[in-house]
Amino acid sequence: MTGSTRDPTFDRERERELFERLAEDPSAREEVIELHTPLARYLASRFRGRGETFEDLTQVALLGLIKAVDRFDPSREVRFSTYASATIVGEIKRHFRDRAWALRVPRRLQEMGLQVSKALGALHQEHGRSPTVAEIAERVGASEEEVLEAMDAMTAYTAESLDAPSGEGETAWIDRLDHEEPRFAMLEEWESVVPALRGLPEREKAILYLRFFRGRTQSQIAEEIGVSQMHVSRILAQTLRRLREALEPDAEV
CATH class of the missing domain: 1.20.120.1810 (Four Helix Bundle (Hemerythrin (Met), subunit A))
Structure with missing residues (x-):
């Protein structure tokens, strides 16, 4: 047969x-x-x-x-x-x-990035809040500059992985925005969001990533990047509006 x-x-x-x-x-x-x-x-x-x-x-x-x-x-x-x-x-x-x-990030930053990630999780659990750079540096035995450099490398790599799957379900985090953000559900051509996202400034990409992929609240994001919750809310609203305007130039927002 x-x-x-x-x-x-x-x-x-x-x-x-x-x-x-x-x-x-x-x-x-x-x-x-x-x-x-x-x-x-x-x-x-x-x-x-x-x-x-x-x-x-x-x-x-x-x-x-x-x-x-x-x-x-x-x-x-x-x-x-x-x-x-x-x-x-x-x-x-x-x-x-x-x-x-492995190819894009120097080995020392890869190793430091892994240590920083572990320290972030451990310190957050211990204190019930996002740790400061100084606390992370003390935990991993590095300078604050080294910690910031590793975090920058991790953020830059993350920004390049906008359309990378997020785990065993292998669903890209940008593909989840339309389910989690009602305004995105109105877009007819979701695939065209990808190039629009890639054109965003790095900080706006990072905030979107933290909000929709990592599931952070606006308050948590504010604490993590060192700005007010109101500022995060404003950036999110402006970014979502800018994306929609880029995709639907004639749409009223």
């Missing part, structure tokens, strides 16, 4: 049987991986021409496939191939993001 004429009911039953055997039969895991290796190779081929060999991309895709096999919950009403495709593509995109970070 060819792939085009195979009974989909049989496929689902076979899939269910394999995953039921996984806990007790290691060969079932290998069988699932083998059956879906062509899918991994196909998805890897879609990312050719971006500076990576097909062999390297295939290895990353296979890693994503293995993760999908180990994480899949057969009790959910989702076909494994659907779940695996999303996981594989997510793994490949993460690979490119990690590679971009």
